[in-house]
Amino acid sequence: MIAVNFHPQTLIELEHVSFAYPSGGGDTDVVTDINLSIQRGEWVTIVGSNGSGKSTLAKLIAKLFTATRGAVSYHMQERPPIQLIFQNPDAQIIGETVYEDLCFGMENYGISREIMRERALEALSKVGLAAHADAPVSQLSGGQKQLLCIAACLVLQPAVVLFDEATSMLDPLARTKIAAVAQQLHREGKTVIWITQWLDELAYADRVVALHNGGIVFDGSTKEFFYGSISDSDWAERTDRSYAGGLDIAAAETSSPNDSTEFHHLP
Numbered sequence: 502m503i504a505v506n507f508h509p510q511t512l513i514e515l516e517h518v519s520f521a522y523p524s525g526g527g528d529t530d531v532v533t534d535i536n537l538s539i540q541r542g543e544w545v546t547i548v549g550s551n552g553s554g555k556s557t558l559a560k561l562i563a564k565l566f567t568a569t570r571g572a573v574s575y576h577m578q579e580r581p582p583i584q585l586i587f588q589n590p591d592a593q594i595i596g597e598t599v600y601e602d603l604c605f606g607m608e609n610y611g612i613s614r615e616i617m618r619e620r621a622l623e624a625l626s627k628v629g630l631a632a633h634a635d636a637p638v639s640q641l642s643g644g645q646k647q648l649l650c651i652a653a654c655l656v657l658q659p660a661v662v663l664f665d666e667a668t669s670m671l672d673p674l675a676r677t678k679i680a681a682v683a684q685q686l687h688r689e690g691k692t693v694i695w696i697t698q699w700l701d702e703l704a705y706a707d708r709v710v711a712l713h714n715g716g717i718v719f720d721g722s723t724k725e726f727f728y729g730s731i732s733d734s735d736w737a738e739r740t741d742r743s744y745a746g747g748l749d750i751a752a753a754e755t756s757s758p759n760d761s762t763e764f765h766h767l768p
């Protein structure tokens with residue numbers, strides 16, 4: 502048997518990162534002393550209730566915001582290193598047609614026409630929009646628009662795709678579709694950071710990071726997040742009983758996403 506050595510590669514590292522909004526007076530930290538490292542190929546889900554600091558943390562991870570204290574560092578060759586998908590696809594789409602929208606980002610990176618076309622068609626087929634390349638964006642459903650936003654990220658070939666509550670404005674069918682596309686990207690090796698307040702979306706995660714009042718209150722496996730230190734066989738039994746091969750989180754499905762008492766690890 503050949504031994505395979507797996508060397509995790511840290512792509513993103515946050516060290517003692519805190520952030521206070523200048524518009525909030527600049528003296529109240531909404532993200533507090535975050536230490537976090539993201540490895541290549543991981544799926545990390547960041548979960549927390551409304552106002553816990555998820556979106557602020559997303560922008561710090563993406564370097565859209567500069568930490569008030571602490572440092573964010575990247576360790577990958579890809580340019581751009583990271584691309585974000587936000588809640589509202591309309592706020593991210595620039596082009597009038599699907600193809601035009603995909604080209605805008607690539608033009609900024611000086612990619613040739615021929616490669617643009619190749620990448621656009623590949624990305625559209627990955628998200629299931631190949632038949633809509635020439636469609637006006639206005640004819641797309643909300644879910645299709647979000648798929649277009651994913652394609653617009655993919656054409657730039659980032660190391661990491663960060664989904665910031667990317668399903669929150671969509672109907673259940675479109676939510677499932679977006680998650681399925683993200684899972685496929687992850688299977689193909691993409692590093693995924695998935696931000697959500699929905700516990701059922703934790704089913705896709707290798708690792709869960711829970712935020713409360715701007716601080717990390719849990720960082721570990723999905724198994725540990727739900728069940729603490731149970732054995733692997735108990736875990737297998739519980740997940741077998743669950744729906745669609747996901748987690749046994751029926752109780753969570755009936756809960757409000759804003760009810761922080763549902764997060765076992767929150768004070």
Ligand code: ADP
Pocket residue numbers: 522524525531549550551552553554555556557558
């Ligand atoms: P979440 O994404 O978990 O809902 P946010 O990161 O949006 O949390 O918000 C975290 C905290 O920062 C909240 O208390 C929110 O009111 C505050 N906040 C968010 N945006 C701003 C802003 N532009 N100016 C001042 N405070 C803000």
